[in-house]
Amino acid sequence: MNDIKIDTIDLVIIIVYIIGILFIGLWSVRKSKMTSENYFLAGRGLKWVVVGAALFASNISTIHMVGLAASGYNDGLVWGNFEWMAVFTLILLGLIFAPFYIKTRISTLPEFLEKRYGPSSRTFVAIMGILAALFIHMGMSLYAGAVVFESFFGISMINSIILISVITTIYTVVGGLKAVMVTESIQTIILIIGAISITVFGILALSEHGITTFVAFKAAAKEGQLSMLHTSSSLKAISATAASTGLTWYAVLLGYPVMGIWYWCTDQTHVQRVLGARSLDDAQKGSLFAGALKILPVFILVLPGVIGYVLFKDNIGTDANQTFPILIKELLPIGLKGIVAAALLAALMSVLAAALNSSATLVSVDIVKRLKPSTTDKQQVLYGRIAAVVIMILAMFWSTQGGKFTSIFEAINKIAAAMAPPITTVFLLGVFSKRGTKEAAIVTLWVGFLLGVISFCLDFVPISGHMYLTDGLGIPFMMQAWWLFCVNCVIYYTVSYMTPKPDPKAIAECTWESPLAVITKGKLTGIFDNRLLAGYLLLVMVILYIIFE
Known part of the structure; x- marks a missing residue:
């Protein structure tokens, strides 16, 4: 990757962000009494805006910001299906699963399985949730972030891993879910601003190169690079790498919901935000708000990769991983580079904090409390904090193995x-x-x-x-x-x-009672009834897919 020269202003922005997010995380819980419910579920008092923003932030990692740009450069918008299909599964979270999660007042997803099936299922899914948080959400994200900061800014991988891990661990361990949610809400704003800036400056650069219409942009890109839905033959027309993905329209339609329901509706790392909602209405609206936010990554993370192909393919060549740094280097002025670096940090830290808090919850609630029922509320919080530190240390060691994956x-x-x-x-x-x-x-x-x-x-x-x-x-x-x-x-x-x-x-x-009860149970409460809001969101997605078919 090309190193990006850091100006003093950009460096100041990065330092201010790091210090600021640590301060805000600790300040947000300065008056909170750390009961287990406050620590693990933010006292079940989260409003829908915070729930939705945190759901979004807990998903978008450094892997997404760099990887989706590279995928857009190589294969086009087809990888954006991972973002847009998430909208449908977040609707399922809000309408199908959230009513039971809120009604049963569970603290973890494995606890719900115990209510439905029994203790054996709870144990199995709890262990799987901890392993997923450690090996997928934390370890690989931490490695990817460290590689990015080493490549972009010359910060050594080990130093990056230690610095980011320590800062995230401090406010997560001390403040619990409330600190995580407050910081994730801020990180969502920074992340979106940073990503939008690249798209905006990319579009302006297209105009400077004489590409002023969508038709001209499409002509300058690869055939099918601006299409979301593909057949096997249309993928082959883009590139050999696109053909190897197997992301045909029917594979996306059938395969993604299986992965998406697990990821968005049953994984503690994400759903813990919904469990902390102050009401069912906040849980549902938060899920739908997150779904609306998931429309953005196609335009602010994948599309810049296509812009990178049109503008800088001679510089980037076959190394698609250079797309994101070259876009930053070539398009952004001093100051905005620092904001984008802060956005990269925000993406990484929000994912780490989410996974760290959820895995600590699983250990304390689903393992320690069940093995030792006499565990007090105060002890649960202590065990959760110890678990968080241990899991982060394990994730740091595991992250050093990330280079073994191609x-x-x-x-x-x-x-x-x-x-x-x-x-x-x-x-x-x-x-x-x-x-x-x-x-x-x-x-x-x-x-x-x-x-x-x-x-x-x-x-x-x-x-x-x-x-x-x-x-x-x-x-x-x-x-x-x-x-x-x-x-x-x-x-x-x-x-x-x-x-x-x-x-x-x-x-x-x-x-x-029946599948139709999801939408027919209870009277509509007006135009902002959550079932109608889901319908509006579905309509938007249908229109978008028609435009970018």
């Missing part, structure tokens, strides 16, 4: 494709199927997990030496997620009908 962004998605299907199955069918049993849940989780591990290993070149599923059978990772989900559904229903019916109390508390 593509972190793709590796994370492939891990998700293997991990998500069984968890998505037991949660989704759990809230809709009145016949699903505790035996079906635990068998599905274990067998589904083993099948996912096998499929991942068969397609992971460092282990198998060949991509047997993608190249051999023509089943890319998105379709692997879909077919694994189908197999898990068969396992779930087969075991369910071979075992006694579930507890009627669990069904009444955790399952919809």
Whole structure:
């Protein structure tokens, strides 16, 4: 990557951001009594704007900011489907899952599974949640951030890892979820401003090069680079790398929801923000607000990559990872470079804080409290803080291994494709199927997990030496997620009908009366009823997909 010369003004902005976010994180909880509910769920008093902003910030990491620009340069807007399809799963979070999460007043997602199925499922998903936070959300994000700051600004990888980890750990460990949420709200604003600035200056640069219309822009880009939906042949027309992604329209339509429901609706790292909402209305509106925000990354993270191809392909060449730094170097004036650097920090720190707080919650609530029921409220907070420090240290060590992966962004998605299907199955069918049993849940989780591990290993070149599923059978990772989900559904229903019916109390508390009840239950409360807001958001997405089909 090209090093970016840091001006004094930009350096001051970065330092002010680091000191400011640490101060705000600690100041936000200066008068808070640290009960377990305050520490892990911010006292269940979060408003919908904060819930939505924090959901968005907990997702956008440095990997997204750099990786999506590189993907836009290579393959175009097709990678933006990971952002736009998230809108649909966030609607599912708000309308289908949030009502049960708020009604049952759970502290963790595994706790919900215990109410629906029993303790065995809770233990399994709690452990999986901790591992996902450690190995995916924290370790890989920390490595990617360190690489970026070393490449962009000449800060050594080890120093970057230590500095970012220490600062994030301090306000997360001391302040709990409230400190995380307050800082994430601020980081969302910084992140969006930083990303928008690149897009705006990129569009202005296009005008300076005589590209003043969308038609001219499309002509200057690769064929299909500005399209969201593709067939196998249209992907091949873009590039060999685009063809290898397997991101056809049907793979996105079938495979992403399997991964997205796990990621957005059942993963503690993200859903903990919803659990801290002050009411069901705030939980639902927060989810929908996050969905609206997820429209932006296509235009402020992926589109700049296409602009980079049109303007700087001679400089960038075949190393797409240079796209983001070159855009910063060539387009942004002094001062804005510092804001973008702050945005990169914001993206990384928000993800780390979210994963750190959620994993501490899982350890304290789902493991320590269950193994030792006599644990006091004060002790729970202490164990949570200790767990957070230990997990961060482990993530720091794991992050040093990130260089062994050829593509972190793709590796994370492939891990998700293997991990998500069984968890998505037991949660989704759990809230809709009145016949699903505790035996079906635990068998599905274990067998589904083993099948996912096998499929991942068969397609992971460092282990198998060949991509047997993608190249051999023509089943890319998105379709692997879909077919694994189908197999898990068969396992779930087969075991369910071979075992006694579930507890009627669990069904009444955790399952919809019918699929239509999601939108028909209760009278509409006006034009801002959450079901209508979801409808408006769906309409916007349909229009956008028609424009960028």
